[in-house]
Amino acid sequence: MPDPFALRPGETVAVLRNVRRLDGETVDLRLGDERLGDERIVDATGWLALPALGEPHAHLDKALTVDRASTRPNSLVQAVEQWHGMLPDITGPDVRDRAERALAQYAAAGVTAIRTHVDVPPDGDALRCLRAVLELRDAVADRMTVQVVPLISPATPLPVIEAAVREGADLLGGVPHLADDPAAETTRLLDVAERTGLPLDLHTDEALNLHGLDLADLAAQVLARGLQQRVTASHCVRLSLLPPERLAATLAKVAEARISVVVLPQTNLFLQGRDHRHSVPRAIAPVRMMLDAGITVAAGGDNLRDPFNAVGRGDPLETASLLVAAAHTDPREALDAVTTGVREVLGLPPAEDVADLLLVPDQSLTAVVAGPGDARVVLRAGTVLARTRVDRVTGLTLQEVP
Template sequence: MEPDLIIRCFSNPHFGTLMDVGIRDGKIIYLQEHLPGNPNALSAGQLIEANGRVLLPGLIEPHIHLDKAFLLNLMTKDAFSIEQAIASTLELKHSFTSTDIETRSIQVIQQAIANGVTHMRCHVEIDPIVGLIGFEVMLALKERYFNQITLQIVAFPQEGIAKQPGTEELLIQALQLGADVVGGITYQDADLQAHLSTVFNLAKTFNKSIDLHVDFSDDPSMLAILSIIRMTHAYEMQGRVSVGHLTSLGSLPYEEAQVICTAIAEAGIHVMSLPATDLYLNGRGDDHRHRRGLTPVPLLLEQGANVIYGSNNIQNPFTPFGTADPLDTGMLLAHTTYMGSKQDVVTLIEMATTRAAKALELENYGLYIGADADLVLFESTNLRSAFYERVPRRYVWKRGQLVASTVKQTTFYNEQVSS
């Protein structure tokens, strides 16, 4: 069977040689070493000469809030703490409309697609204030962009569950209507165990994964993660629980943190570092030697935990920054966790691809025969330069169909120097 598309002579960190890949009906059907002048080489309806450029599975954005993106210009004052960011968003949320949420979400989605993102997990606010308005927008966008990007929707109770009566009923409605993941937040409700019990019970009832906002603080006594580890085992949810932030863990002494990191790995809990937000809001109470406010990424990796990274927010009270490019987030994490070696770059790329796919429980993802042809070709023949320079994504494919292409052009105007 002949492919519809061949990408010839690409490089990838997990292959020791240049490779060719063939695609048909949205699937990878051929993957072989590139042999110049090979008389048995496949032909195709379309041929892309990669010329040694880096080809990766589509990038993954595993943690983002589309409904809260691009709120900077609507804010009445800046936010400088987690509490202020939550309060500012709560104020703005009263004016959210379907059209407003859709416009801001599409802006992020289109940026992400151009940056090579083929899968995205988005948390959407669900509470009596906004009801299911944002959730309904996400369902529509999931269908609208189905052929360009895969959206996973997390039903997220930002304001707490018990704290906002009626939220649990709305979460149930969202799950009945098609939410993919049950969300939770450990620092909003006074009764942590009741909050987590609600989340885990909903996940079991609807057979959904769990994605929690956890221990977003630099207070080392804030350790909801210990209850989450216990409940993950009790509910037999190993491999189906993700936690975002987890920054309190970074303030613990090494030996104590090491024990918890090992337990996280043993429970199969996926840790999502959100450095753009965590670095911006944490450590502000320190008057010297400011803490970085991150979960201890290298230690978690050493203990075998699956650690990935996400943008979290794009230009809003929690994070005034953001470009919807996962590699911008990865580069920030690399700087602040001392991950600058040759192997570190491979790990950081995996955190935005195969490691993230594991956390999102994606099927048919990757660069192998039978996988969906969700691919991105970088304008670089070197993985380190592709990552460090966040080079243009020359082509982005979703199920074998071209969905974005970016070309960067620079013109230099030099003065003529007479001899």
């Protein structure tokens, strides 16, 4: 029987023998028909099987562009300005090339499902970025689930929004907090979602001030409409400024409206709070209180080496580690936010039910979340999607002192 690292991408696994699960039990995990032969039965002794990782909020059209711009630290407004300065030179083939390289990076980390927001530029062909990512979505559909969300700005005309829907967008997205009237922009986007039946994923309360509370308005409008499709609010860092009573009341309405929340610690910590010289607020949504309120919470990396986040490695375990450090979750909650939470937000079946798995050398849960580890084998529907091994050699072997 081969071990997991003897497998090549494209090979299908029927049974993982002697693999350990997160509950500590060692089992034979059946993924397919073991009558396929011994070569499909894998000796997983010494390996740990985890649900495959997910990325609930990416920007594939922006990925890997940071070196095209100034390397100065950016606030959100400065990052938007920098990206808009790049847009005239951003073409469909350019987006497709970078997005494909980014997907390969996510896959190697263990991601089998990803949701990406894609800009609808005000200049030239407004749908050029969207078409490029939709083409890539369809090209990799047998290997990775990619959900594509056009990122509608307040300046985007309704006919362009409708054209994006016709192109085959999976959801609708937007940035109401950048509008002069955020509530009116939320209404406009909800109108389109209600008319088309598409789910909605909005950038919400991505600011460290209390000039408004978009999430409270979104919850109120969803409840008033009785909207049935999935609604997701991403970012939500403004909620970290609310006093306990107001926060509790807001989260109760969010839970009642069945709105999921995607928290994005890395990009928010990178962009937010730069105008504070002391007592800098923590630029991360109040995850602990959201979980306690019964809200579905997922966590993502957001931007990947672009003006909105100069760093990032496309690894959800990096996000999970940040949740432990910055949001004070425990390691299991952090891992759930980048595995089961992501699949709930994306409306996908549990990873174990469809044999989407990440195999890592057997280790503690805390060690897994700390990442990145020395080896990963990624299975999508029981078929090897990627494998990575780190060859680490040091000169630090200690000699016994006589």
